[in-house]
Amino acid sequence: MIVTEGLTKRFGRVTAVDGVDLAVPRGVRFGLLGPNGSGKTTLVRMLLGLVHPTSGTVRLLDRPMPRGAGAVLPRVGALVEGPAAWPHLSGRDNLRLLDAAGRGSRRRGRRDRVEEVLRRVGLGAVDRRPVRAYSLGMRQRLGIAAALLRGPELLLLDEPTNGLDPRGINDVRELLVELNAAGTTVVLSSHLLSEVEALCTRVGVMDRGRLVLTEDLDVLRAPTGRVLVRTPDPAAVVGLLDGQVVGRDGDELVVRGDDPAELNARLVAAGIAVTGLTAQRRSLEQVVLESTGAGSDQVDGGRT
Structure with a gap:
């Protein structure tokens, strides 16, 4: 679905993306993690052909980009660096214009397409007020x-949940899971660990322009070979x-x-009360934290 080799982007003396080799298979929910300034957005923009790489290659849906x-x-839906819209028009009118501008788009069924996507994102009942009057979450x-x-x-x-309240974040999460179950591959760039952990099946971690880790979330969170035991009698344990x-x-011990x-059977057989017992992950x-170094907002040899 997505393959990059040696992907690099320099802006003057600053290397924003540094030799990234990335492979995202079809059908996953992939989370691209990293602090602000780590190169996530520049990488996404290169995937879409919005920024040309200094070196390296990109293949998207088995075709070279750009x-x-x-x-x-x-065949790609994207939201990069916040939503763009004509502020004097309503949300519906914005979507109708976008649909009309789409390659191969047909006028027939346009109204239904617009109403369907508004419904799916929780804007089905929105009125005709202009987008400039929308809240950040509505935008x-x-x-x-x-x-x-x-x-x-x-x-x-x-950063698709930027500006959303907790209910909105949950709504977007459920929508993305639903779309993924129907066959859409989802790539989510975020600096929010909780967002990626709750949604994604595979993660990549960026640090100062480099992709330092790519792995399935289940593998990363596999048991450590230790058990957390909670008991009113820790000395006996x-x-x-x-x-x-x-x-x-x-009253919690790591065993x-x-x-x-x-x-648990061994402790109970010895007459020791156990109030909690879980495999440590x-x-x-x-x-x-183990994969990254200093924060991306620290100055280091011309990088920021």
Whole structure:
């Protein structure tokens, strides 16, 4: 679906994207993570042909970019660096104009297409007020609606929940899961760990222009080989398990072991009360912190 090799973009002395080799297979929900300034948006813009790379190659839907943009972009929905709109027009009129400008678009069914995407993003009951009177969250929903107009095979969304309240974030998450289940590949760029962790099946982590990690989320959050045990009698657990206890915080202990059920049976057989027991997993936050260096807003040899 997406393949880049050695993709690099320099702006003067600043290298915004540095030798990125990325492969996004069809059908996934891919989260591109990284702090502001790490190169995420520049990478997405190069994927769409909006920015030409200094070096390296991009293939989108099996075609080279930007040379294949004419054939590729009608099959792609995108929201990059915030939604664009004619501010004096209503949301409906904006979408009708966008649909009319689309390559191969037909007038027949246009009204239904516009009403359908407005409904899907929660703007079905919006009135005819101009977009300049919309809240930031409404503008963001309208931008997502525009990305859905053509029934895309691939969605590229840069910070799609920016400006949305918690209900709106949940609505967008459910919509993207629904679209993905119907066959749309979703690529989401965000600096919000919680957003990516809740939605995506595979993640890539960018740090100062480099792609430092790409992996399935389930693999990254696999059990660590330790079990978290909560008990009102931690001293008894320490006494029973001897050297297996590797950490303690109040009534919670970290115990070496791969089988929580076996450990629970052993504690119960010894007459020790257990109030909580779970396999320890790394959080996505831990994974990102281990993979990245200093924040992208720090000055380092001409990079910002």
